Amino acid sequence: MIRLNDITERVNSYLYLTDSDVEVLKKAYVYSAKVHAGQTRSSGEPYLSHPLEVCGILAEMKLDMSSIVTGLLHDTVEDTLATTDEIDTLFGSEIAFLVDGVTKISQLPYTTKIERQAEGFRKLILATAKDIRVVLIKLADRLHNMRTLEYLPESRRKSIAKETFDIYAPLAHRLGINWLANELEDLSFKFLNPEEYERLSASIEERKKEWSAHVDEIKKIINGKLEEFDINAEVTGRFKHVYGIYRKMQTQNIEFESVYDVIAFRIITNSLRECYEALGAVHSAWKPVPGRFKDYIALPKGNGYQSLHTTVIGPFGERMEIQIRTRAMHEVAEYGVASHWKYKEGKLDSHGTYEIYSTLRQLLEWKDIKDPAEYMEA
Template sequence: MLPVEELVERVRGYQPTADTGLLRKAYDYAEKAHQGQKRKSGDPYFTHPASVAGVICDLRLDMASVCAGLLHDVVEDTLATRKDIEGEFGAEIADLVDGVTKLSQVNFTSKEDRQAENFRKMVVAMARDIRVLLIKLCDRVDNMRTLEHMKPEAQQRIARETMEIYAPLANRLGMQSFKSELEDLSFKYLEADAYAEVASQVAKTQKERDRYIADVCKTLASRLAEQGFAADVSGRSKHLYSIWRKMKSHEVGIDQIYDIIAFRVLVESVSDCYACLGVVHSKWTPVPGRFKDYIALPKPNMYQSLHTSVIGPGRERIEIQIRTADMHRVAERGIAAHWRYKEKGANGGGVSETDAARFGWLKQLLEWQKDLKDPAEFLEGVKVDLFQEEVYVFTPKGDVRVFPRGSTPVDFAYQIHTDLGNHITGARVNGKLESLRYKLRSGDILEVVSKPDQKPSKDWLDFVQTTSARAKIRNYLRQAEREKSLKLGRELVEREFARAHISLSKFLKSEGAAAFV
């Protein structure tokens, strides 16, 4: 169990002026509230809230979040009420505990409609205070670390929920360390045989790989120092789920998977990043087509780095990531590294305008939950638009647009403007005319070709990928069908009036029409 003194020291490490008296009080309160309760492992239940608070400290969240982590199960699992928590610790901590309690009651494995509605509730909670979701992610990380004590059915349910919802959310929030750990832990239970095989194969060559990593780090650090760069060089094996996905997608064994090892170079400035890239490429031959510049073109979750693959010592293909210390902080902690804690009052712990700009997908998510009335459509849109790999496409003016993989020029046009989407006939991609079904690729420069008399077709729903395009097409088709029905109705009425030798227009202006209406 994480002792209170260790927790206090960890908080002081990044919040020297924090009210540690409040932290001690929350620790004692939660420990007494859970007294006598046991986990499935047989350990005292309080080991879990204490561990969650420790994970929250890893994210360097504020004191209210750490206290809420200690107290997050008190209302649900003991006799304490929200009112009790507010009386002891104030409204801010009580609100956080209440939010996490409600998220804990969300069941993602229920029937589809309920699952979708529960996810919507989760997004609403996130909108009110992003710390609620961050605390919940910390809770999930600790629960996954101790999942071996649960029954097999529960392991499968929790692991699948984690893989489908929480790991992608961690990725979207820019929390790469959480994403990788949650994926590996879920993989362990969802594909037990595959996990054991990959883990065994990786373990067999671990000592040899550790020596290789040490040699490359020493060589690279020395070369960079010769060029005047104070760089921090480290290396690691990629996580097991990532390796397995590559094996599965390429249908090969682990011995045929290249660049299993990734190296990280931390430097002082952006200009140093590019200069160090030159040093790396002068030392080892770069692999064509494997360079990615996420500094000039950050990922939607604000991840920034230069990525390159080179043929390293022993003809091994290795990946090298080059970034600044600030970029690394964001890469590991994501929105938790950016988020500015606001005083109690306006907007509480909600998403600031700055964060909404940095995490545009989050703003989109909050808009969807307001606009899409059908919960199932909302969840479908989230999984398609937010939890898939993206492609980066340029407008003719050089603006970058991000789309889920598999998107088409129709998705592109609707993202620019609804009218443009409604009248698109084709696209000029990299100067070449392409059909509406063309699959967008990263780096494409796309210019929409349109005609005023073009109209959306029901067939478009078969190949568009984004939720917004699908919703706008459906809306147009519904409106067109309504207008068609109104026109048909008017024609039928006019025909009947003509048969009776009565002018419909004159009738509509008459007193009789008013009485009829």
């Protein structure tokens, strides 16, 4: 179980906590421990382990102090005798507002099929209209619950996994928090289709063993080419997540053996100019696959994602996807809307958030659509 000291160190690495900040965190920890006393998770762990883990996830997202404190308190009103007024008195109106918002999302009714997906998605988006942190905290809460889903009865596992797959994973993607969305998809897939998940995971592990030596060799080749072009960049290689590979198999009606680009390489540069120079370096090393180049730098995705995507025929005759972006673009690609937030003296600075809020405003304009299917299509 993550400890409060671990969270404090993680938050301090990007917020530079004052002594009073640390005291507020300790106060929230003590209060949460007090009101959750005697409660346990289905895993048998003390209930306090959950808000601590949620805090850890929020710290990974580099959210502000109010969000971190809310992570410790997010279940107090819903699952204990604590009240919003009491939270307001002890921790202030901002944190009370966030706790209340997370509580309201948790209490949303969950219906069936397309109506469930459309209505749930719409209500979650509406909840971001006043403060998007409410939804970011709820996503962190859902991620930890999915990580510990195995301890629940099977019927509950499937219901929660379906809700996560239908509502929370798409929302995380829409907000650009791709690492979180991918993990939610993989965990949902694991519980909704366990046999296929295990089979595909085993196949991916075999492919990883085959490629383990190749990955380092390819990174070495890329680094060599970048040096030739006088580009200082970071090169990484990663396997695509399980559900992403499964989705490609279903979409293209192919078996795993026919999925060639299961590994993707990333080149993280220091400038926009170097992105295009790095693209030239890659294409000088390997032949690009026609029709597989996408310039999301010139034409960003709606959630702010920017990157160059190219697929090449690598040194071992297999297709390889290579993504090229600056470090700032990488932050957006990993953390989405959260990466746009700049904090000064604890206050949100709106600089850089206009694209995200423009997207949210568009979604809000669709709130009067009557047909759920039409809403999801929009």
